Amino acid sequence: MLPVLYIVIPCYNEEEVLPITAPQFLAKLQQLAAEGKIAEKSRILFVDDGSRDKTWEIISRLAAEDTHFLGIRQSRNRGHQNAVLAGLMEAKDVCDITISIDCDGQDDVNAMDEMVDCWHDGCHIVYGVRRNRETDTFFKRTTAQGFYKLLRFFGVESVYNHADYRLVSSQALQAFSEFREVNLFLRGMFPLVGFKSTSVYYDRQERLAGESKYPLSKMLNLAIDGITSLSVKPLRMITMLGFFVAAISFLGVLWSIVQHIRGMTVAGWASMTCIICFVAGVQLVGIGVLGEYIGKIYLEVKGRPRYIISERTHREVSEE
Ligand code: UDP
């Protein structure tokens, strides 16, 4: 039996690029079906992440024109990661494989052929990895690569230069749905699911139209979320730093006692001030990091839904 493929595509204010890329996705789906790699029932599932422009109108129109297109709409903008999750969870019970991809045409759809081949070879997760970043601006390239290095430094297992272009089997998604956390960093979470996995390499293009929806502020948020959601290394580093500072302080105490005995304590103002400032600074950093984790615990404890779908272009999965 041929596998049913769902291509999951998050869209946020993408009215400019959707009319260009939607036919490309459809052509790829039909080509894969014609080659006998996937079933005819395969679909393209757009997730509108609470767009303010005409994105949902475009998705609805596409769905009305061609049954291969489906759409779901989040009730408000929740961010890229939550949009991808909403699409994957929507698809997991009705398909055999999913491929998540951005809607801006940057990720080469032709890599899907190889991804599906890998699935036929028994892989459950296939990571799309950018071969180079020549088409990215210098700023985007350096910040993004710094981001991956930072993740690795903090002990987060993730695939270098892999964003969210990936194939995941429904079996791996069922396992993934057991991850109940609210703070999502999908590319760091999928390696935790396990299963046989591999990487497929592709060249990343420039965005076909519109502007990036990932300004530096969102990227920084993603980096901080990625590290604090998946690693406790920052906490451990604070502890180590604490030990280090404590050891130095001990020497400082010995030194000040010696100075006192020698009757030279008057000239100690500068050093005292330095020490107080330093310790206060270290403590503030420590409290900040703790706060970061406590904030996460707070969010997890509330257990809010991770996405809410307000509309569909098709009937709900359970009704079928
Ligand atoms: N996106 C989203 N919600 C957001 C921001 C972005 O669903 O809040 C989608 C966007 O429509 C695109 C993908 O995430 O399909 C990646 O965004 P973008 O191409 O702007 O990021 P970049 O490639 O510049 O990192």
Ligand code: MG
């Ligand atoms: Mg992009």
